[in-house]
Amino acid sequence: MENTQFRLAARPVGMTKDSDWQVTREAVRELADGEVLVKTQYLSLDPAMRGWMNEGKSYIRPVAIGEVMRAGGLGEVIASKSARFAVGDQVAGGLGVQQYWIGAADDRSAALTKIDTRLAPATTWLNTLGMPGMTAYFGLLEVGQPKAGETVLVSGAAGAVGQTVGQVAKQLGCRVVGIAGGKDKCDFVVNELGFDACIDYKGSDVRAGLKEHCPNGVDVYFDNVGGEILDMVLTRINLKARIVVCGAISQYNNTTPVKGPANYLALLVNRARMEGMVVFDYADRYHVAVAALGKWLQEGKIKSREDVVRGIENFPQALNMLFEGKNFGKLVLQVA
């Protein structure tokens, strides 16, 4: 049995190119005691992956040159020499960009956990019930701390994290405004996800949109994009506003220095704060978020939208879709 793998061949400059990847094919080896073999079904493609490819100190060690690219995924246990997992178990974990994951059942970096595909479809476990959902839930509740009646603004509103941020904020009784690229995404965000409004940053004037749709200012801004939009939002924040720094997708492929928020002194004027979050800090409470989000999903109160690209061979192009805004919903790569 052959395992196709994408390994990091070079540290990308700007957008990743084909030459940044090395495709290897190796035979799947025999299992040792305590190990399991997982056949990858779906991989999660996330903006954060671009950061993992860079050198330098961050919240997680960089992927090494020659190493299989890190990625979260879902798969099926197809062989097991561990009592923890049985053949046929559906699992989520750090499977990497490859067709098969092999390793100790209790490997800490893979952190395999069983998932229940009766509660939600498999791809939802990479979205609302996976890392994006956990990021949205804890980032919004713990860092953003929205109160009913407040205005919550979220960028990347049709994306994996943004869709759940906005829908959870609606459940909390907030006015929710999204920012997304293109009319189709904005229509989806309003009509399907139930946001109060959505500003099309590609087809309209964001500054005017903020004035129109956030007439009482912005109390919580959940930022996935950074850059110019963050700067515009800073001019609209309220007293004691909270800006959740979740990501800055507009800046991840920069070959020039990151654009810092020139209007950051709005934090002073408004006694506001800007705070970073990393989802892993909340790992011991993921089950709380899965329970809450799972219930809302089952009750039809929130929705989960994934954009599935097929074929592991399409991994490089699929990853770049994130940075071109071409995905519509949580981007997932179907491997098997």
Added chain:
Amino acid sequence: MENTQFRLAARPVGMTKDSDWQVTREAVRELADGEVLVKTQYLSLDPAMRGWMNEGKSYIRPVAIGEVMRAGGLGEVIASKSARFAVGDQVAGGLGVQQYWIGAADDRSAALTKIDTRLAPATTWLNTLGMPGMTAYFGLLEVGQPKAGETVLVSGAAGAVGQTVGQVAKQLGCRVVGIAGGKDKCDFVVNELGFDACIDYKGSDVRAGLKEHCPNGVDVYFDNVGGEILDMVLTRINLKARIVVCGAISQYNNTTPVKGPANYLALLVNRARMEGMVVFDYADRYHVAVAALGKWLQEGKIKSREDVVRGIENFPQALNMLFEGKNFGKLVLQVA
């Protein structure tokens, strides 16, 4: 009796120039019932004054063209038709850049309060026991929230706010590192104020200084300067660090857009926050800070250093000293 006043003649571009001011001399009018006449002794010169001269929404309305420049100060009541103040009372309040203040004893924008010059010398009431001290105390304790053993870094360390931030942090058991301009100021900060170290941003490499003097990283950064130094500090913050955005003196005279902190994504990596503060929010608890700081002053545990310039006619040049880093300690203008 003639009252010399400095009125705003034009909104400055960059550093203020003589032509931005109009000097008027008007007769002091008779008191109406409920009014008092205060003879200005000292005026507080603060970086924030530069912001008050600009148009646009801020935490306080801009000074109008033709209006007497806003300034806090100390003076003596020399005539009174109010039961609240008697002739001879020493008062602090928003006296403006003028020799005499006349108005209702309960005028809200002047907010006159009696001060006790037996507790501390008059100029200390514009420094440690005045707005700079209140800013330092509440900004550090409420926003910075330092814990014993943590590293607290403060820019503008020899300035009005910085000197008290650092000394209070020492009282709390923190490692305290200052940033100041020039060897004299740094020596003063370490030898007189008791900071553990001070980095000379004019005469040494700040990046190297941060590595040397904050070997365990920075837990609290109390920022009075913004700009490049803020960006360098962001590369040295610890997990869960707190950056208190108190000011950005390096940016107040910009004629180009403010330089935003390009390294702000360090907030994400470190789950850190950056939060603005405005001292007026704590007005109902100033008495708490005055009691605490007054006690430390009397016990000799903290010091108050003022830099006194004499003569109201020197107001324009004295104000600019702040932005050239020429003041050594809290800058005060002696009017009478």
